[in-house]
Amino acid sequence: xxxxxxxxxxxxxxxxxxxxxxxxxxxxxxxxxxxxxxxxxxxxxxxxxxxxxxxxxxxxxxxxxxxxxxxxxxxxxxxxxxxxxxxxxxxxxxxxxxxxxxxxxxxxxxxxxxxxxxxxxxxxxxxxxxxxxxxxxxxxxxxxxxxxxxxxxxxxxxxxxxxxxxxxxxxxxxxxxxxxxxxxxxxxxxxxxxxxxxxxxxxxxxxxxxxxxxxxxxxxxxxxxxxxxxxxxxxxxxxxxxxxxxxxxxxxxxxxxxxxxxxxxxxxxxxxxxxxxxxxxxxxxxxxxxxxxxxxxxxxxxxxxxxxxxxxxxxxx
Numbered sequence: 368x369x370x371x372x373x374x375x376x377x378x379x380x381x382x383x384x385x386x387x388x389x390x391x392x393x394x395x396x397x398x399x400x401x402x403x404x405x406x407x408x409x410x411x412x413x414x415x416x417x418x419x420x421x422x423x424x425x426x427x428x429x430x431x432x433x434x435x436x437x438x439x440x441x442x443x444x445x446x447x448x449x450x451x452x453x454x455x456x457x458x459x460x461x462x463x464x465x466x467x468x469x470x471x472x473x474x475x476x477x478x479x480x481x482x483x484x485x486x487x488x489x490x491x492x493x494x495x496x497x498x499x500x501x502x503x504x505x506x507x508x509x510x511x512x513x514x515x516x517x518x519x520x521x522x523x524x525x526x527x528x529x530x531x532x533x534x535x536x537x538x539x540x541x542x543x544x545x546x547x548x549x550x551x552x553x554x555x556x557x558x559x560x561x562x563x564x565x566x567x568x569x570x571x572x573x574x575x576x577x578x579x580x581x582x583x584x585x586x587x588x589x590x591x592x593x594x595x596x597x598x599x600x601x602x603x604x605x606x607x608x609x610x611x612x613x614x615x616x617x618x619x620x621x622x623x624x625x626x627x628x629x630x631x632x633x634x635x636x637x638x639x640x641x642x643x644x645x646x647x648x649x650x651x652x653x654x655x656x657x658x659x660x661x662x663x664x665x666x667x668x669x670x671x672x673x674x675x676x677x678x679x680x681x682x683x684x
Contacts, residue, residue, distance in 0.1 A: 456477065642668075
């Protein structure tokens with residue numbers, strides 16, 4: 368029986384190509400150019416992949432993004448009934464600003480699963496909470512911050528003052544950060560990169576205990592897929608920047624757009640994979656431009672198998 372994971376190496380080539388293209392712009396202060404280079408490189412690889420694909424959530428609506436826009440068909444077997452029919456959630460350059468500054472944790476990343484099993488939603492914000500498997504059923508976006516912190520303290524058997532939460536450093540999080548610090552919780556502020564932060568929070572051996580706060584929705588769907596493979600906790604709720612996004616969500620999503628999406632609602636299939644390639648060194652090593660060759664370092668999470676595989680490949684320069 369064909370599986371999404373059968374195309375893992377092809378999708379790995381896509382994230383690797385995006386990572387190499389973006390890495391050429393590291394530290395040059397040109398985040399938009401780096402992002403554009405990553406998009407073009409990834410899209411070129413998708414054109415060679417034998418599948419009937421679609422962007423479920425990605426670079427934005429067709430009018431806003433020239434490639435990898437939401438709903439865009441992918442692959443060279445469109446309409447072929449014998450081909451794998453797959454949805455992609457994609458961010459060709461997660462942490463655009465970090466790439467521009469050559470700061471940690473810029474990655475090229477995607478999630479893939481059978482058609483209709485990834486949330487198909489507009490490019491909007493998402494309120495998120497993530498943590499290790501021990502927090503499943505213990506914390507929730509339905510609860511307030513104080514409740515979640517106390518629940519995490521009990522579930523992880525750690526004093527509240529020893530808990531470490533990760534929050535994106537944004538004005539919208541001023542009250543959240545103040546409340547966490549009033550509770551005597553340690554707060555690590557990040558500029559971007561909540562996919563990497565959620566993976567840290569999911570890892571029981573990491574010092575990070577939770578990711579909390581509002582980030583981008585595509586990264587939320589991608590994160591949910593990865594954390595499904597790791598058996599970790601994730602919830603998300605869409606947050607709309609404007610009425611246009613709300614109206615678009617009402618057209619695209621069957622049901623309550625205000626709902627809190629559980630991890631397995633955002634990615635409803637075990638036949639899914641998560642693939643990421645490092646651009647700037649962080650949780651994954653960044654692209655290395657070496658004499659005569661380029662080294663790229665990546666990871667693949669196979670949700671069905673529950674495996675996490677780290678891969679390094681060399682390409683001639």
